[in-house]
Amino acid sequence: MKTETRKEEIVQTAAKLFKEKGYSAVTMRDLAKAMGIKAASLYNHINSKQDILKDIIISLAEEFTQGMQLIKSSEATSIEKLKKIVSLHIHITSRNPNGMASLNNDWMHLEEQKHHYIQLRHRYEDDFRQIINEGIKSNEIKKSNSDVMLFSMLSTLRSLYLWIPKKEDLNTETLSQNLSEVLIDGINK
Amino acid sequence: MKTETRKEEIVQTAAKLFKEKGYSAVTMRDLAKAMGIKAASLYNHINSKQDILKDIIISLAEEFTQGMQLIKSSEATSIEKLKKIVSLHIHITSRNPNGMASLNNDWMHLEEQKHHYIQLRHRYEDDFRQIINEGIKSNEIKKSNSDVMLFSMLSTLRSLYLWIPKKEDLNTETLSQNLSEVLIDGINK
DNA sequence: TTATTAAACTAACGCTTGTTAGTTTATTTG
DNA sequence: CAAATAAACTAACAAGCGTTAGTTTAATAA
Numbered sequence: 001m002k003t004e005t006r007k008e009e010i011v012q013t014a015a016k017l018f019k020e021k022g023y024s025a026v027t028m029r030d031l032a033k034a035m036g037i038k039a040a041s042l043y044n045h046i047n048s049k050q051d052i053l054k055d056i057i058i059s060l061a062e063e064f065t066q067g068m069q070l071i072k073s074s075e076a077t078s079i080e081k082l083k084k085i086v087s088l089h090i091h092i093t094s095r096n097p098n099g100m101a102s103l104n105n106d107w108m109h110l111e112e113q114k115h116h117y118i119q120l121r122h123r124y125e126d127d128f129r130q131i132i133n134e135g136i137k138s139n140e141i142k143k144s145n146s147d148v149m150l151f152s153m154l155s156t157l158r159s160l161y162l163w164i165p166k167k168e169d170l171n172t173e174t175l176s177q178n179l180s181e182v183l184i185d186g187i188n189k
Numbered sequence: 190m191k192t193e194t195r196k197e198e199i200v201q202t203a204a205k206l207f208k209e210k211g212y213s214a215v216t217m218r219d220l221a222k223a224m225g226i227k228a229a230s231l232y233n234h235i236n237s238k239q240d241i242l243k244d245i246i247i248s249l250a251e252e253f254t255q256g257m258q259l260i261k262s263s264e265a266t267s268i269e270k271l272k273k274i275v276s277l278h279i280h281i282t283s284r285n286p287n288g289m290a291s292l293n294n295d296w297m298h299l300e301e302q303k304h305h306y307i308q309l310r311h312r313y314e315d316d317f318r319q320i321i322n323e324g325i326k327s328n329e330i331k332k333s334n335s336d337v338m339l340f341s342m343l344s345t346l347r348s349l350y351l352w353i354p355k356k357e358d359l360n361t362e363t364l365s366q367n368l369s370e371v372l373i374d375g376i377n378k
Numbered sequence: 379t380t381a382t383t384a385a386a387c388t389a390a391c392g393c394t395t396g397t398t399a400g401t402t403t404a405t406t407t408g
Numbered sequence: 409c410a411a412a413t414a415a416a417c418t419a420a421c422a423a424g425c426g427t428t429a430g431t432t433t434a435a436t437a438a
Contacts, residue, residue, distance in 0.1 A: 040419090043398080148371050149371055178333060182337050183341060183375065183376070184376055229428080232428080238426065397420105
């Protein structure tokens with residue numbers, strides 16, 4: 001029986017290298033060296049370089065989709081839903097920041113799954129936007145440009161993969177509260 | 190006498206391709222095809238692929254450095270300085286969004302200039318942080334986590350290159366006001 | 379007209395890429 | 409012990425990479 005853990009080691013190591021230099025700049029020989037083996041040996045565990053990227057990205061994309069479904073269908077005010085989105089990003093990212101780098105920066109190198117990924121991302125953004133618009137309708141959120149709000153929140157949440165690993169001893173609950181406060185209430189006194 | 194404009198066409202075309210696929214995934218043959226010539230012909234105008242990347246990134250990095258110096262030395266409140274930083278990012282990015290993609294995503298593929306770039310970026314972040322901290326001291330800005338504030342603002346500003354080209358008919362002054370409002374006052378009513 | 383020059387071309391180079399085939403080694407299972 | 413299996417290895421491949429050398433073409437300057 002194949003030990004699935006060796007493959008996962010390879011995928012995790014690949015994610016780390018992809019974060020540092022991007023998918024295209026990482027060679028199978030780089031990856032092999034990082035694993036302490038020869039490049040050809042990698043193929044006892046994985047099908048192709050492409051397949052590694054797919055493994056990294058698609059599972060994360062589906063985690064976000066699933067999380068968003070739960071938030072959408074929850075009984076909560078719009079502001080509470082936004083806080084849950086912040087928390088979702090922080091929890092997924094802190095578990096796998098390297099993979100999040102690929103999700104953000106290397107999705108265009110997907111092949112068969114690229115269309116699927118783009119679809120999931122668009123649906124996610126649409127759900128996010130709708131929550132903001134509902135908040136505007138219900139007078140919870142300012143009636144200014146909702147596209148700017150969506151853009152600003154998403155940009156920040158998508159950059160978490162760069163920031164979370166630098167603050168190792170940071171409690172994710174505290175971060176979630178701090179970040180929600182800044183994103184929702186601003187910085188002005 | 191060499192016409193400098195042909196080289197600039199190549200650099201601009203390269204920036205566009207680098208934005209779409211990243212520096213490493215763009216070959217000189219891709220770039221040549223986009224210019225309607227053969228790969229070897231590119232070398233009548235440029236020294237190397239590396240050199241194109243350097244041209245794109247370093248000039249932009251120095252624009253930011255220069256802009257930050259002006260803001261630092263200006264007579265303005267901390268909040269006003271932050272608004273000027275927002276405006277700086279929007280103006281530089283709207284002039285050259287493709288180049289900003291390389292600045293954000295391909296800087297690690299610089300060679301001799303990588304250290305210089307990293308230095309400029311650190312100084313920029315330090316100046317940014319100091320403006321926030323001064324605002325906290327002078328009671329203009331909330332006394333919550335200033336690292337979170339810096340991270341959130343910078344993440345949003347660094348993502349502008351993805352967003353500005355999608356909103357072509359957008360007035361940069363209006364955008365600057367809207368974005369400053371969201372970043373500084375939040376979205377909460 | 380002749381000389382100069384900008385900007386394209388063809389052909390090729392040495393190197394690196396992802397990947398395959400076939401083999402060896404060491405551990406686990408019947 | 410024998411058989412099976414996981415996981416490494418060596419060697420090699422065809423294709424693609426950035427880049428160079430030398431040449432041709434067409435427009436401009438003397």
